[in-house]
Amino acid sequence: MKIAVWGNELIGWTAATAFAEYGNQVHINQHLSKQESLGEQSGENTILFNEPGLLAHVKAQYDKSNIVFGSPVDALNCPIQILALHPDNIEFAKEIIQSVTRQHQQQLVVINYSTFGLGATDSLAELLNSEKKQSIAYIPDQLSEGSAYENFIQAKTLVIGCEDNEATILIKALYKPFSRHLDQLLIVKPREAEFMKFAVNGMLAMRLGYVNELANLADQLDIDIDTITAGMGSDPRIGKHYLSPGCGFGGSHFSKSIKNMAELLQSKRNSIILNTLLEENEKQKLIPFRKFWQHYKADVKGRKVAVWGLSFKPNTASIQNAPSIEVVKTLLSQGCTVQAHDPQAMLNFSKLFPATGQIAYYENAIDAVKDVDALIILTEWNEYWSPDYHKMIELMNNSIVIDGRNVMDKELMLDFNIIYYGIGRQ
Amino acid sequence: MNVFATEAGTDLYEHATTHGKAHIASLFKQNPKRFEEFSFSIDGMLLDLSKQRITHKTLDLLCAIAREKKLDQWISDLFSGKKINTSEDRPALHTALRTPKYQSLLLEGTNIIDQVHENLDRMEKLVNQIHAKQWLGCTGDAIDTIVNIGVGGSDLGPFMACKALCDFTTENSSRIDLHFVSSMDGSHISSLLDKLDPTRTLFVISSKSFTTIDTLCNAETALEWLKRSYSPEGIDQDLIVARHFIGVSATPKKMIEWGIPDSNHLYFWDWTGGRYSMWSTIGLPIALRIGMDNFRSMLAGAHEMDTHFHDTPFEQNLPVLLAMVGIWNINFLCITAHAILPYDGRLSHLPSYLEQLEMESNGKNTTRSNERVGYNTCPVLWGEIGTNAQHAFYQLLHQGTIPVMCDFITSAVRYEGPNNIELKRQHQLNLSNCLAQSQILALGDTVIEGAENAPIYKRYQGNQPCTTLLLDKLTPHTFGMLIALYEHKVFVQSVIWDINPFDQWGVELGKTIATGLLPALTGECEKPSLDSSTLGLIEHINRTN
Numbered sequence: 001m002k003i004a005v006w007g008n009e010l011i012g013w014t015a016a017t018a019f020a021e022y023g024n025q026v027h028i029n030q031h032l033s034k035q036e037s038l039g040e041q042s043g044e045n046t047i048l049f050n051e052p053g054l055l056a057h058v059k060a061q062y063d064k065s066n067i068v069f070g071s072p073v074d075a076l077n078c079p080i081q082i083l084a085l086h087p088d089n090i091e092f093a094k095e096i097i098q099s100v101t102r103q104h105q106q107q108l109v110v111i112n113y114s115t116f117g118l119g120a121t122d123s124l125a126e127l128l129n130s131e132k133k134q135s136i137a138y139i140p141d142q143l144s145e146g147s148a149y150e151n152f153i154q155a156k157t158l159v160i161g162c163e164d165n166e167a168t169i170l171i172k173a174l175y176k177p178f179s180r181h182l183d184q185l186l187i188v189k190p191r192e193a194e195f196m197k198f199a200v201n202g203m204l205a206m207r208l209g210y211v212n213e214l215a216n217l218a219d220q221l222d223i224d225i226d227t228i229t230a231g232m233g234s235d236p237r238i239g240k241h242y243l244s245p246g247c248g249f250g251g252s253h254f255s256k257s258i259k260n261m262a263e264l265l266q267s268k269r270n271s272i273i274l275n276t277l278l279e280e281n282e283k284q285k286l287i288p289f290r291k292f293w294q295h296y297k298a299d300v301k302g303r304k305v306a307v308w309g310l311s312f313k314p315n316t317a318s319i320q321n322a323p324s325i326e327v328v329k330t331l332l333s334q335g336c337t338v339q340a341h342d343p344q345a346m347l348n349f350s351k352l353f354p355a356t357g358q359i360a361y362y363e364n365a366i367d368a369v370k371d372v373d374a375l376i377i378l379t380e381w382n383e384y385w386s387p388d389y390h391k392m393i394e395l396m397n398n399s400i401v402i403d404g405r406n407v408m409d410k411e412l413m414l415d416f417n418i419i420y421y422g423i424g425r426q
Numbered sequence: 427m428n429v430f431a432t433e434a435g436t437d438l439y440e441h442a443t444t445h446g447k448a449h450i451a452s453l454f455k456q457n458p459k460r461f462e463e464f465s466f467s468i469d470g471m472l473l474d475l476s477k478q479r480i481t482h483k484t485l486d487l488l489c490a491i492a493r494e495k496k497l498d499q500w501i502s503d504l505f506s507g508k509k510i511n512t513s514e515d516r517p518a519l520h521t522a523l524r525t526p527k528y529q530s531l532l533l534e535g536t537n538i539i540d541q542v543h544e545n546l547d548r549m550e551k552l553v554n555q556i557h558a559k560q561w562l563g564c565t566g567d568a569i570d571t572i573v574n575i576g577v578g579g580s581d582l583g584p585f586m587a588c589k590a591l592c593d594f595t596t597e598n599s600s601r602i603d604l605h606f607v608s609s610m611d612g613s614h615i616s617s618l619l620d621k622l623d624p625t626r627t628l629f630v631i632s633s634k635s636f637t638t639i640d641t642l643c644n645a646e647t648a649l650e651w652l653k654r655s656y657s658p659e660g661i662d663q664d665l666i667v668a669r670h671f672i673g674v675s676a677t678p679k680k681m682i683e684w685g686i687p688d689s690n691h692l693y694f695w696d697w698t699g700g701r702y703s704m705w706s707t708i709g710l711p712i713a714l715r716i717g718m719d720n721f722r723s724m725l726a727g728a729h730e731m732d733t734h735f736h737d738t739p740f741e742q743n744l745p746v747l748l749a750m751v752g753i754w755n756i757n758f759l760c761i762t763a764h765a766i767l768p769y770d771g772r773l774s775h776l777p778s779y780l781e782q783l784e785m786e787s788n789g790k791n792t793t794r795s796n797e798r799v800g801y802n803t804c805p806v807l808w809g810e811i812g813t814n815a816q817h818a819f820y821q822l823l824h825q826g827t828i829p830v831m832c833d834f835i836t837s838a839v840r841y842e843g844p845n846n847i848e849l850k851r852q853h854q855l856n857l858s859n860c861l862a863q864s865q866i867l868a869l870g871d872t873v874i875e876g877a878e879n880a881p882i883y884k885r886y887q888g889n890q891p892c893t894t895l896l897l898d899k900l901t902p903h904t905f906g907m908l909i910a911l912y913e914h915k916v917f918v919q920s921v922i923w924d925i926n927p928f929d930q931w932g933v934e935l936g937k938t939i940a941t942g943l944l945p946a947l948t949g950e951c952e953k954p955s956l957d958s959s960t961l962g963l964i965e966h967i968n969r970t971n
Contacts, residue, residue, distance in 0.1 A: 283567075286566070286567075286568075289566060290565055290566030290567065291566075292566075293562065293565070293566030294564075294565055294566055294659075297661070297665055298562070298564065298566075298665060298668070298669060330559075330560070330562075333555075333558065333560040334560070334562070
């Protein structure tokens with residue numbers, strides 16, 4: 001089938017690649033040239049660059065001519081149109097649909113992956129001509145950054161928000177190659193699917209927020225949060241997912257989606273539950289800094305600090321809403337010097353905080369701890385779980401580790417005479 | 427009687443005898459162009475004096491008195507830093523606080539404009555730090571709550587300005603929670619502390635001398651509250667003070683003695699009177715509320731008024747005209763009550779601010795040559811938001827037995843934009859009330875036909891002199907102009923009355939006596955020798971305790 005994809009979002013690229021691999025011809029339309037898209041000309045496309053392996057998949061399908069960087073005119077003729085636009089770009093989505101309906105007089109299915117907000121897909125549907133069998137579906141994007149391609153091709157759940165039977169049949173056919181692992185297929189109204197997307201993200205954020213609050217309390221009560229979460233997770237009503245405390249969540253779309261839901265709750269229900277959660281999450285991001293500040297009784301000016309982990313989570317180069325931004329900004333503003341390491345995100349981070357006398361970047365994590373007064377860990381990259389402690393202690397000026405992701409073993413730290421601060425592990 | 431013993435004063439007294447009783451309604455009847463002829467404006471502000479009981483001759487003679495009193499020389503002395511606050515042997519240089527950086531003013535060989543801007547820059551750094559969430563408390567939490575502890579000039583000006591300019595918060599400043607604590611009895615601070623998070627609260631202690639008992643006892647309460655909160659963590663007092671207190675004073679030594687490190691000091695100077703100090707670092711809460719750019723815009727507005735006051739002939743000079751019309755009312759028409767009536771909820775604290783500015787400055791009975799004055803000086807001032815006062819004391823203004831001069835203060839434009847239709851309509855209703863009230867107060871019920879047939883209790887005699895101050899819009903700039911206008915008005919009247927507006931000896935004795943009475947209340951002194959009333963009250967209090 002001929003599919004047009006609009007937008008420069010992770011879900012768009014992932015769906016384009018997956019559909020292209022299974023015999024479809026995909027037209028990419030994001031108002032970027034092929035060179036710009038694939039990072040051959042003016043720097044890298046951050047969406048593709050940040051997602052491990054995805055760029056290679058796209059390039060492979062491009063080489064086979066399954067992905068085409070065609071003119072918008074060709075794209076407008078495709079019978080399947082995919083909208084994978086930034087949440088703020090609903091006006092652009094409307095323009096696309098208006099152009100498509102002008103050009104395209106036959107049957108048409110629009111798949112909307114964009115999280116514009118509740119009711120947005122219905123408002124886009126009004127621009128289509130149902131008499132000509134033109135319809136729209138909203139499919140909530142369930143990808144996690146860092147494992148987007150795997151999430152897509154091995155999806156456990158597929159929710160199709162669509163009220164048109166023929167369109168639903170077509171979408172199910174399109175998704176057939178990726179339905180082998182499905183536990184659940186839900187066909188609902190677009191509005192319900194949109195609500196579901198917000199509800200799921202909100203629930204996950206609430207779990208994280210709650211466990212972080214518990215961890216902060218545990219810190220004050222001299223209780224180890226790991227014991228508590230182990231107990232909580234063993235209760236089948238609760239389960240083990242999203243029960244690890246840490247220094248706050250980040251990312252682009254997750255945070256944006258929760259913000260949208262928070263605004264919706266506030267405006268319709270006068271409820272501040274998610275707004276409070278977002279505010280607390282921002283405070284949580286600075287917990288590692290506060291532990292450092294308290295350890296030195298506010299005497300931090302001129303101190304050298306190693307920061308391990310700049311991306312908002314492991315296996316991505318993305319730093320959007322990452323705790324590292326707030327922590328490093330605060331360290332610098334208080335006159336500290338930062339020695340930073342991250343396996344993938346240093347390039348992105350250095351655009352925000354260029355290497356100067358106050359901040360330096362290290363290719364090797366151990367090198368970053370040389371002469372520092374503390375090490376702060378902000379992302380749980382695999383390589384931080386068990387570093388060469390002997391060398392670390394030898395290099396550090398003061399053996400203080402502030403572990404914002406609880407990746408290190410507390411008992412071992414004691415054996416090494418390292419002063420250790422975790423989250424909820426006082 | 428010619429109260430001022432000047433040639434123009436004699437003429438004006440005669441003019442008052444013959445024309446002073448003319449009703450404002452008849453003045454409008456005689457001259458339909460009164461508004462054109464008695465309204466004066468500068469960019470952003472209009473002063474309408476047409477509803478005053480004045481004619482052209484009145485204004486001419488008032489300006490002549492000002493000249494005979496050498497007002498131009500006094501203005502020059504004020505701006506140039508002469509020691510016109512003679513009883514305290516110092517200049518009064520609040521105008522220097524808003525003078526642009528490129529100008530200079532030498533005071534005992536030092537360019538004080540440089541000092542002013544150094545301190546503004548220091549304040550800006552601090553404001554930006556707090557706005558950027560970079561000022562951290564003992565636990566490393568960013569400060570987001572500020573409590574200003576001060577009294578008098580260290581409280582009223584910033585408090586009034588923060589309310590007046592509440593529409594001008596910035597993205598960063600709007601997240602700051604700002605509180606003012608002034609009352610000595612602890613009622614402000616005790617209810618406030620229960621609601622605050624000590625880890626995120628910063629106290630600004632503002633006191634020119636840093637000895638004001640009202641302020642220091644509130645500061646001690648705040649410090650004890652923090653010490654109690656931090657005691658489980660074992661954080662010492664020096665660290666608490668360093669992270670949670672800023673001092674604003676003209677006496678750095680006293681701030682150090684209290685424990686505030688000099689890195690947390692903001693300064694101003696003894697040539698800044700307390701009630702004229704909101705333009706200095708005492709204005710820190712204002713800058714925290716509206717951001718430094720808006721604060722500087724407020725200073726620029728005040729400077730524009732300074733320049734107008736300094737350079738403009740009396741006949742077109744807004745502060746001079748406002749002041750001299752006041753002199754006419756007080757000294758020639760014998761009106762000793764003055765109502766301040768803002769028709770703008772944002773100016774709700776302007777009346778109490780002006781109460782201090784006018785009554786503490788000019789509420790005096792001694793001339794500069796240490797003689798009793800033989801004439802009235804500052805009237806009693808009071809006020810309230812106009813539309814609220816309409817349901818309170820306007821009855822007295824309309825049908826009472828005492829003459830009252832009234833200042834109506836409002837802005838022509840408010841609530842712009844398509845989403846504010848209802849609020850804009852409310853503002854129009856507010857303006858119509860403002861205009862209606864000044865119209866009736868001045869012209870009486872002549873404004874409606876057939877009023878003379880109404881029963882006497884429904885009649886409105888009018889003839890209360892009214893001034894209308896109409897801002898185009900209330901902005902930091904026009905607000906700065908407005909406050910500077912009143913400051914200069916007060917100065918002009920002080921020159922005419924030959925009094926020093928920059929001291930306040932009348933408030934000193936009370937402090938001394940209070941200190942003396944304290945032991946009788948705390949039981950440290952059993953039977954003080956006092957008048958029977960004070961003694962009786964003390965005994966009753968002690969029995970009740």
